Amino acid sequence: MDKLVSLCKRRGFIFPSSEIYGGLGSCWDYGPLGVEMKNNVKAEWWRSVVRERNDMVGLDSSILMHPKIWEASGHVESFTDPLVDCKSCKVRFKADDLDGDVCPKCGGELTEPRLFNLMFKTFMGPVENDASVIFLRPETAQGIFVNFSNVMTASRQKLPFGIAQIGKSFRNEITPGNFIFRTREFEQMEIEFFVKPGTDAEWYDYWARERFNWYIHLGIKEENIKQQEHGKDELAHYAKSCVDVVYHFPFGWSELEGIANRTDYDLKQHAQYSGKELTFFDQEANEHVVPYVIEPSAGVDRSMLAFLCDAYDEEPERVVLRLHPRLAPFKAAIFPLVKRDGMPEKAREIERMLQSQFNVFYDESGSVGRRYRRQDEAGTPFCITVDSQTTEDDTVTLRDRDSMEQVRLPVANLCQALMERLNPSPVFSTQES
Numbered sequence: 193m194d195k196l197v198s199l200c201k202r203r204g205f206i207f208p209s210s211e212i213y214g215g216l217g218s219c220w221d222y223g224p225l226g227v228e229m230k231n232n233v234k235a236e237w238w239r240s241v242v243r244e245r246n247d248m249v250g251l252d253s254s255i256l257m258h259p260k261i262w263e264a265s266g267h268v269e270s271f272t273d274p275l276v277d278c279k280s281c282k283v284r285f286k287a288d289d290l291d292g293d294v295c296p297k298c299g300g301e302l303t304e305p306r307l308f309n310l311m312f313k314t315f316m317g318p319v320e321n322d323a324s325v326i327f328l329r330p331e332t333a334q335g336i337f338v339n340f341s342n343v344m345t346a347s348r349q350k351l352p353f354g355i356a357q358i359g360k361s362f363r364n365e366i367t368p369g370n371f372i373f374r375t376r377e378f379e380q381m382e383i384e385f386f387v388k389p390g391t392d393a394e395w396y397d398y399w400a401r402e403r404f405n406w407y408i409h410l411g412i413k414e415e416n417i418k419q420q421e422h423g424k425d426e427l428a429h430y431a432k433s434c435v436d437v438v439y440h441f442p443f444g445w446s447e448l449e450g451i452a453n454r455t456d457y458d459l460k461q462h463a464q465y466s467g468k469e470l471t472f473f474d475q476e477a478n479e480h481v482v483p484y485v486i487e488p489s490a491g492v493d494r495s496m497l498a499f500l501c502d503a504y505d506e507e508p509e510r511v512v513l514r515l516h517p518r519l520a521p522f523k524a525a526i527f528p529l530v531k532r533d534g535m536p537e538k539a540r541e542i543e544r545m546l547q548s549q550f551n552v553f554y555d556e557s558g559s560v561g562r563r564y565r566r567q568d569e570a571g572t573p574f575c576i577t578v579d580s581q582t583t584e585d586d587t588v589t590l591r592d593r594d595s596m597e598q599v600r601l602p603v604a605n606l607c608q609a610l611m612e613r614l615n616p617s618p619v620f621s622t623q624e625s
């Protein structure tokens with residue numbers, strides 16, 4: 193993990209937040225390569241769950257929402273961790289993390305556990321009183337539930353259909369850590385998939401399978417990922433069943449994504465608290481039904497961490513990030529072999545030609561071997577080199593990051609060659625019609 197954290201900083205994937213002020217606990221900034229890769233992760237998710245399906249639409253709801261939403265959802269009451277304080281050294285612990293009833297730091301006496309709500313509170317407007325308290329959302333899901341009727345009506349949906357959303361969430365975690373694995377500000381990719389009651393078990397299995405396969409298709413090694421069903425005592429207050437996709441991180445097997453059967457809990461709660469009917473009218477049965485909800489909920493940052501851990505490889509001569517080409521920040525790097533004989537100009541011309549379709553990177557500094565190594569570390573799947581032969585026959589070399597093999601091909605075929613290598617078979621073919 194230390195090596196990955198160091199590579200991420202060195203290459204511009206991820207920096208500690210507020211670093212020149214000494215950093216801010218568990219907050220991280222995505223650098224030039226990190227933001228490209230993160231955008232790719234989100235784009236792949238969106239492509240597979242929204243664009244390539246005909247039963248899902250997107251949403252971008254606001255982070256600040258009516259405070260009653262969090263009462264209805266159960267977060268005000270139940271989104272808590274029990275904490276204990278040491279009466280001697282004053283250090284605070286999560287009660288669930290402790291084995292005994294004495295302070296693990298100094299052996300002092302501990303207080304009784306008190307419930308600590310994980311939602312960040314702030315005030316809306318100029319007056320800071322109880323009536324102006326609002327929360328930063330701890331999950332994007334509730335923005336979907338409260339828009340259920342708007343979306344269903346505006347996009348004329350029938351069951352089963354889903355609403356997908358990507359956005360920031362905030363939790364005042366007691367024990368953040370493990371780099372970007374658990375932070376207080378993070379991004380989620382969530383689906384609420386609305387189905388007829390009685391078909392929920394089937395859709396739950398379907399989504400568990402579909403979401404697991406997404407990681408495999410994007411290159412996660414099968415031995416590093418598995419599914420883990422929650423025991424009844426581990427379920428969140430809203431869930432009937434839940435299966436986690438867990439990844440073998442350097443610190444152990446941990447959750448990447450949860451797929452939960454949330455039943456009709458949320459829609460019923462919001463109907464009760466808002467006084468608005470949140471149902472679907474089933475014309476065949478001539479009745480209003482409250483849909484059941486299957487929720488695949490993934491973390492963007494955790495996915496990034498898993499993709500980075502899985503891709504990291506050390507060889508005797510080089511460190512290489514074997515990222516799936518679709519996730520790699522740059523798809524190709526373009527090098528003039530030397531800085532003369534018209535090679536930089538030709539390489540710039542190729543850069544302009546490819547730029548509109550691919551994120552490419554131009555580099556002319558240092559030996560070509562060093563330039564290859566830099567791109568290996570950045571996960572760039574292809575390097576294109578302009579050499580003396582280019583000026584004669586308009587061909588370049590195309591080097592593959594993983595095999596380090598080079599082929600020679602005409603400049604005119606470059607776009608097509610990259611397209612074929614970056615767009616292998618469609619990722620999803622399992623959607624049931």
Ligand code: GAP
Binds near residue numbers: 493
């Ligand atoms: N709407 C359901 C929900 O939010 P969750 O299991 O609490 O369920 C879903 O969170 C996903 O969000 C997790 O699997 C994880 O990927 C991500 N996540 C949750 N808390 C996080 C944190 N503190 N830091 C980074 N990612 C987090």
